Amino acid sequence: MGIQSKYKSKPLDCWQKGKELRLNYYKSLITAREEGRLLVSGSGASCLALPAGLGDFVYFSGEPYGASIGYDPAFSLEAMEAAEARGYARDMCGYMRNYWGSMFLDRYYFGGPFPKPDFFLTRHLCDAGHGKWYQVCKEYYDVPLFVYEQPVTPPGVRFEDVIEYLASQLYDSIEWMEKITGRKYDDEKLIEASRNFFKSEALWGEICLLNQAIPAPLDLKSELALMPIAIGIRHQPEAVAFYEALRDEVKDRIANQIAAVGDERCRLMTDLTPPWNFLKMFRYFEKYGVVFVGIWVYCINSGQIEIREDGVVLPAKTPEERNMPLNNRADALRAIALWHLESPLSQAFSSPKRKAFDIIALAKYWRCEGVVMHYNRGCPLCTLGSPEAKLELQKAGFPVAIYEGNFADFRELDESQVLDRLETFIQSLGLSKLED
Amino acid sequence: MDRFREIFDKRHDYAREWKARTGGRVLGYFCTYLPEELAYAAGALPVRIFGSHQPQDVTDRHIYSMYCPYCRDCLAQGLLGKYDYLDGIAKARSCIHMRNAFASWELNIPLSYSHFISTPSNIQSSRAKPFLIKELDRFKKSLEEWTAKEISQEDMERAIDIYNTNRCLTKQLYMLRQRTIPPILGAEAMDIVLSSQVMDKAEHNVLLQEIWQNIDQRQNERDPGIRLMLIGSEDDDTEFVRMVESLGATIVVDEHCTGTRYFWNEVISEEDKLAAIAQRYIERPPCPAKDFPERRRWPYIFKLIDDYHVQGVILIQQKFCDPHEFDIPPLIALLKERNIPSLFLEFDITTPIGQFRTRVEAFLEMLAMEVI
Numbered sequence: 001m002g003i004q005s006k007y008k009s010k011p012l013d014c015w016q017k018g019k020e021l022r023l024n025y026y027k028s029l030i031t032a033r034e035e036g037r038l039l040v041s042g043s044g045a046s047c048l049a050l051p052a053g054l055g056d057f058v059y060f061s062g063e064p065y066g067a068s069i070g071y072d073p074a075f076s077l078e079a080m081e082a083a084e085a086r087g088y089a090r091d092m093c094g095y096m097r098n099y100w101g102s103m104f105l106d107r108y109y110f111g112g113p114f115p116k117p118d119f120f121l122t123r124h125l126c127d128a129g130h131g132k133w134y135q136v137c138k139e140y141y142d143v144p145l146f147v148y149e150q151p152v153t154p155p156g157v158r159f160e161d162v163i164e165y166l167a168s169q170l171y172d173s174i175e176w177m178e179k180i181t182g183r184k185y186d187d188e189k190l191i192e193a194s195r196n197f198f199k200s201e202a203l204w205g206e207i208c209l210l211n212q213a214i215p216a217p218l219d220l221k222s223e224l225a226l227m228p229i230a231i232g233i234r235h236q237p238e239a240v241a242f243y244e245a246l247r248d249e250v251k252d253r254i255a256n257q258i259a260a261v262g263d264e265r266c267r268l269m270t271d272l273t274p275p276w277n278f279l280k281m282f283r284y285f286e287k288y289g290v291v292f293v294g295i296w297v298y299c300i301n302s303g304q305i306e307i308r309e310d311g312v313v314l315p316a317k318t319p320e321e322r323n324m325p326l327n328n329r330a331d332a333l334r335a336i337a338l339w340h341l342e343s344p345l346s347q348a349f350s351s352p353k354r355k356a357f358d359i360i361a362l363a364k365y366w367r368c369e370g371v372v373m374h375y376n377r378g379c380p381l382c383t384l385g386s387p388e389a390k391l392e393l394q395k396a397g398f399p400v401a402i403y404e405g406n407f408a409d410f411r412e413l414d415e416s417q418v419l420d421r422l423e424t425f426i427q428s429l430g431l432s433k434l435e436d
Numbered sequence: 437m438d439r440f441r442e443i444f445d446k447r448h449d450y451a452r453e454w455k456a457r458t459g460g461r462v463l464g465y466f467c468t469y470l471p472e473e474l475a476y477a478a479g480a481l482p483v484r485i486f487g488s489h490q491p492q493d494v495t496d497r498h499i500y501s502m503y504c505p506y507c508r509d510c511l512a513q514g515l516l517g518k519y520d521y522l523d524g525i526a527k528a529r530s531c532i533h534m535r536n537a538f539a540s541w542e543l544n545i546p547l548s549y550s551h552f553i554s555t556p557s558n559i560q561s562s563r564a565k566p567f568l569i570k571e572l573d574r575f576k577k578s579l580e581e582w583t584a585k586e587i588s589q590e591d592m593e594r595a596i597d598i599y600n601t602n603r604c605l606t607k608q609l610y611m612l613r614q615r616t617i618p619p620i621l622g623a624e625a626m627d628i629v630l631s632s633q634v635m636d637k638a639e640h641n642v643l644l645q646e647i648w649q650n651i652d653q654r655q656n657e658r659d660p661g662i663r664l665m666l667i668g669s670e671d672d673d674t675e676f677v678r679m680v681e682s683l684g685a686t687i688v689v690d691e692h693c694t695g696t697r698y699f700w701n702e703v704i705s706e707e708d709k710l711a712a713i714a715q716r717y718i719e720r721p722p723c724p725a726k727d728f729p730e731r732r733r734w735p736y737i738f739k740l741i742d743d744y745h746v747q748g749v750i751l752i753q754q755k756f757c758d759p760h761e762f763d764i765p766p767l768i769a770l771l772k773e774r775n776i777p778s779l780f781l782e783f784d785i786t787t788p789i790g791q792f793r794t795r796v797e798a799f800l801e802m803l804a805m806e807v808i
Contacts, residue, residue: 126532127758127759145728151567159570159574164567165570352539384535385536
C-alpha cells in the first residue's frame with residue numbers, strides 16, 4: 001500500500017455528451033407542455049417505460065431533481081424552508097423536501113416555474129416515502145396519482161403470486177392512464193421503451209462493475225455525474241446509445257491502463273449517496289492516492305446487476321437475453337415486475353442481512369481495501385440496516401469508516417468534521433499524502 | 437380496571453405464567469398489521485413487543501439513531517433479555533423503522549421461528565386483498581410447520597370469534613365514552629387496549645365482560661372537563677395520559693395503534709377464513725404508512741371527533757416517525773379549518789413530563805376560554 005503507482009489518466013471522451021444529455025433532460029421538462037408531450041412525475045426508481053404507450057412524454061424523476069437542488073445550498077435552503085413552513089419535518093427525505101419546496105415556491109431549479117405534471121405515477125418502494133411523497137403533490141396540484149407497490153419478499157424467493165401482484169398493478173396503471181388522459185395506449189411503444197429501460201439499467205450496472213479493473217477506469221465523482229441519465233431517460237434509445245459508448249470507452253481505458261486517478265494506490269467504496277454539495281471530498285482524498293471505485297446504492301438503483309447467493313457478482317442479463325420474449329403487454333409487464341423484484345436494491349430493502357451480504361460481495365468484487373459508510377440523515381430507507389451492514393463488513397475484515405450527513409440538506413453536514421474523520425481513517429490504512 | 441394496568445405492567449410475568457400453564461408458544465410481534473388470529477389459531481400467544489421508556493445504550497450498533505425511538509426501545513428489550521420467553525417473532529410490513537427492529541432481532545437474538553408478512557401498503561388497490569390472502573396462507577403454513585400442528589378451519593373460526601368478541605367488547609366500552617360523563621377515563625381505555633395486546637384474548641374477554649357487567653355501577657362524578665382526542669403514532673405512554681387527565685381534561689377517544697386503529701373493525705365471516713381475515717386488515721383504520729393515494733384516515737378521524745364530542749386534539753408523534761410526519765401537517769390544517777384546536781407533541785423514549793404538563797396546561801386553558 002505504501003508504494004506509489006503511476007498510471008496514465010485523462011478525462012472521459014463521453015463526458016461532454018453525458019453533460020449535454022443531462023442538461024437536455026432537465027430542459028425538456030420545461031418545454032414538454034409546449035411541445036405537446038405529457039409530463040409525468042414520480043420516483044426515479046419507477047419503471048420509466050410505463051407511460052410510453054401514451055405517446056411522447058417526459059418523466060420528471062423526483063430523486064435526481066432533489067439531488068440537483070442539493071448541489072446548490074442557496075436554492076436548497078429556500079426549498080427546504082418552504083417545505084418546513086408548511087409543517088414538514090426536517091428529518092424527512094431530503095430529496096423530497098427539495099422537490100416539494102421547489103413546487104411550493106413554484107420555481108424550477110433549471111429556470112422558470114415548477115413544471116406541473118399532468119399526472120403522477122410512482123413505484124412505492126419506500127414505506128417512508130414514494131406513495132406519500134406524491135400524495136402531497138397530488139393534493140397540491142389536484143392532479144391524479146397512481147401508485148404501484150413493490151412487495152417486500154425474502155431475497156431469492158420467487159413466488160408466482162408476488163410477480164402477479166406487481167404485474168397486475170402495472171396492468172391497472174395502464175388502464176388508469178388511458179382513462180385519465182383519454183389516450184389510447186400503444187403496447188408496441190411500451191415494449192420498445194421497456195427494451196431500452198432494461199438495456200440501460202443492465203449497461204449502467206455493467207459499467208459500474210468494470211471498475212473492478214486496476215487501475216480503476218472511473219472515479220466515483222464521474223459516476224455520480226453520469227448516473228442521472230439513467231434515472232431520467234433510461235427508457236430512451238439515446239440513453240442506451242450513450243451507455244454503450246461509455247461502456248466501450250471504459251473497456252478501452254482498461255485495455256490501455258488509463259486510470260481515473262493517476263496515483264491510485266488505495267481502493268475504497270461507499271454505500272450510500274454522498275451529500276451532493278460535498279462531492280469534492282472524493283477529489284480531496286485523491287491526494288492520498290485513494291480512488292473510490294464504486295457505490296452500492298447507485299450500482300443497483302437505476303442499474304441492474306446480479307449478486308448470486310454464493311457472492312459471485314455478474315452483469316445483469318436483460319429479459320430477452322434470458323430468453324423471455326417481449327411480444328405483448330403481458331410479456332412486458334411481467335418482465336418489468338420480475339426486473340423490479342430481482343433488483344438487488346429491492347432485495348436489500350427487504351432484508352438488511354442481504355444488504356450487508358451485497359455490500360461485502362461488491363467490496364470484494366471491486367477489490368476494495370475499506371468501506372466508507374454514509375449515515376444519511378436524508379434517507380430513512382437507504383439507512384435501513386446500515387449499522388448491521390457495518391458490523392458484517394468488519395466481521396468480513398473490511399476497515400469501515402462512518403460519517404454522518406445528508407445527501408440533500410447541507411445544513412446537516414459538518415464538512416470539516418467529516419474530512420477530519422475520513423482523513424484519520426485513511427491514515428489508519430497506512431496512507432500519507434502524496435507529494436504535489 | 438386496575439387489573440388491566442397490572443397485567444400490562446407485568447406483561448413479561450404474564451407471558452411466562454401463560455407459557456408454563458398452557459405449554460404453548462409465545463410469538464412476539466412488532467406491528468398491529470400482524471394477523472394475530474392465525475397465530476392464535478395455531479395455539480400460540482401473540483404478544484406485541486413494547487419498549488420500556490427507559491434510557492438504553494444497546495441499539496446504536498444495530499439501528500441508526502435517526503430511526504424512531506420506539507423501534508429502538510423495542511429492540512433494546514430483546515437485546516437486554518426482557519423477552520427471553522419468546523419462542524418466535526413475526527412482523528407485518530408497515531414502516532421501515534419497525535422492519536429494522538425486526539431484522540435486527542432476527543440477526544442478533546436467535547429464535548426458532550421468524551416470519552415476515554408482506555402486508556400490502558397499497559391497500560387501496562383492488563389487487564391488495566388477493567395478494568394478502570396468499571401472504572396469509574404462507575404465514576399459516578409457516579406456523580403449522582413451526583408448531584407441528586395443522587390449523588384447521590375450526591381453529592381459525594374459534595380464533596376469529598375470540599378476537600371479534602374482544603374487538604366488539606372493547607368498542608362497546610369505548611362507545612360509552614361518548615356520554616357526557618364518560619364512565620371510563622382515557623388512561624383506563626389505554627390500559628384495556630395495551631393489556632389486550634399482550635394477553636390471551638380469551639382471558640382478556642373475561643375481564644372485559646366483568647367490566648361490562650359492572651359498568652353501570654361505576655360511580656363517576658368526576659367532571660370530565662375538556663374532551664380531548666389523541667391522534668398519532670404508537671403511544672403506550674400511560675403516564676402522559678394520566679398527567680393530561682389530572683389537569684381537568686378527559687381523553688374520550690383516540691386514533692392510534694394502541695387504541696381504535698387496533699380493534700375498531702371485526703373480521704366479517706365468510707367461508708374462506710383467510711379471505712375474511714385479509715379483508716379485515718385491508719379495511720381496518722389505516723396507519724398513515726398505508727393511507728394513499730386517497731385519504732381514508734380523515735373521514736374516520738372526523739367521525740370520531742363528531743361522535744365523541746371532541747373539543748381539542750393532542751397530536752402525538754414518535755420522533756422520526758416518517759408516516760405520521762407526512763400526515764400531521766395536512767391534518768393540523770384540516771383541524772384548523774373545522775375550528776378544532778390541536779396541540780402537537782413529539783415523543784421520545786422518555787417523556788419530558790414536566791415540559792409536556794406546561795404545554796398541555798396552556799392548551800387546556802386556551803380551550804377552556806373558547807368553551808366559555
